[in-house]
Amino acid sequence: MLLSSEKGSIPLYMQIKEMLVAKVSAGEWAPGSIIPSEIRLAQELNVSQGTVRKAISELVEANVLVRRQGKGTFVTNHDENRALFHFFHIYNNRGTKFMPECETLSCKKKHASRSDAASLEIPDRSEVVRIERIRKLEGTPTIAETITLPAAQFKELDQIPTDELPNMLYELYETRFGITIHSAEEQLRATRSSKRDAKLLGVEPGSPLLEIVRIAMTLDATPVEIRTSRCNTSRHCYRNTVF
Amino acid sequence: MLLSSEKGSIPLYMQIKEMLVAKVSAGEWAPGSIIPSEIRLAQELNVSQGTVRKAISELVEANVLVRRQGKGTFVTNHDENRALFHFFHIYNNRGTKFMPECETLSCKKKHASRSDAASLEIPDRSEVVRIERIRKLEGTPTIAETITLPAAQFKELDQIPTDELPNMLYELYETRFGITIHSAEEQLRATRSSKRDAKLLGVEPGSPLLEIVRIAMTLDATPVEIRTSRCNTSRHCYRNTVF
DNA sequence: TAGTGGTCTAGACCACGAG
């Protein structure tokens, strides 16, 4: 790799950051694996350790890498805790969060609707995999979920028996399809429960549900999942901390 | 100030960070004012510039300070843009955000309910100021808001004529009461519109509204405002980006 | 004991803003 240190060019640590992101993004460094030490990278790139350090620090901040003192620096991987911590925002009214249980109702191939296709940046009517499931919190069904994925990137996902689909799908995406969810954009609205959701969640049809539409993206900002969650918020709520 | 650099003690940059936070928190350095340069601070504290730099960097990350190259480092202040950018999350369905207009309905002293008192960490039944207002987005009334503040810290707020209360209250809190909102915790639920809100927002009574309960805090984590927003989400939504 | 990241230093030079 070539770094340019011309006057007025992009700072070295930024260029190094881009390089590191590229390696992770391309899968050259897999999730969970160790990357070369700061000193090695500095030698290879002909810069000082401090410069590499700054690049790595920003990627640690962005949850791309994790440092472990005495061991090394690793590519972040999606264990259950990360998924729960970063991507699950439903708490009970006492302010605590539990790992949701999960029952998958169906997992089938469909053709993308216009809006799904637009969100996933794939051609109109192309194939998608659609998962329907319901999630229980502390024993009671609380969230009805519809998940839409581009079939091209999730080949044969619909062949997996529904009872083998795990609770935390992002781990599956990573281990089985090599797709790591890095960020997501969520839109929240209040809606009326459909008859179907009402039955699944044990509420009156038409009663208010919190609808969360999430578009999840990889490190290079490619959208790969649309997830619509309809939540009964009588005993739970969505929490967000703002700085 | 004394820094301890004993073996096994808290890192210097952490101690410096605490010191800087204390100065801002105590109002010794007011919002918007410049703080001593990195070099001056380093001299005064007998550390290298790099160490001060690391302390400041983390506070910039936390939105406590802002750097301006060539000018200096400043205490963050709450202009309209900061309030809109960090604390207002309602977008229209095309994904854009506008400065809301605002009509204040009332601003009166009350006695705190048990739950309000608990949230604000003040004695039961102590005095609070209650503001009721409605906010218009692109011309249509979209959000009904109830704001509760501890009267002890917002003396004579209820004496201000309602039509003089500004759109962005956080600026007022800062300039008039010396209280800077630094972070907030939001809880979102789907609720049914009350008759009163329905009339204010021009919707059917009982129709679903997105309820946002925000507890806003100062830099030292003291809760100072409870804000309940009930939003009509037919043409708007709450957005959140997750990493 | 060797190797990793974590803290800290002292000093160089660049880019920006104001006088």
Add this chain to the structure above:
DNA sequence: TCGTGGTCTAGACCACTAA
């Protein structure tokens, strides 16, 4: 031109982990 923050270096020593 001067003072600010922004980048980068070279090297010291500490704290942690694993062999």
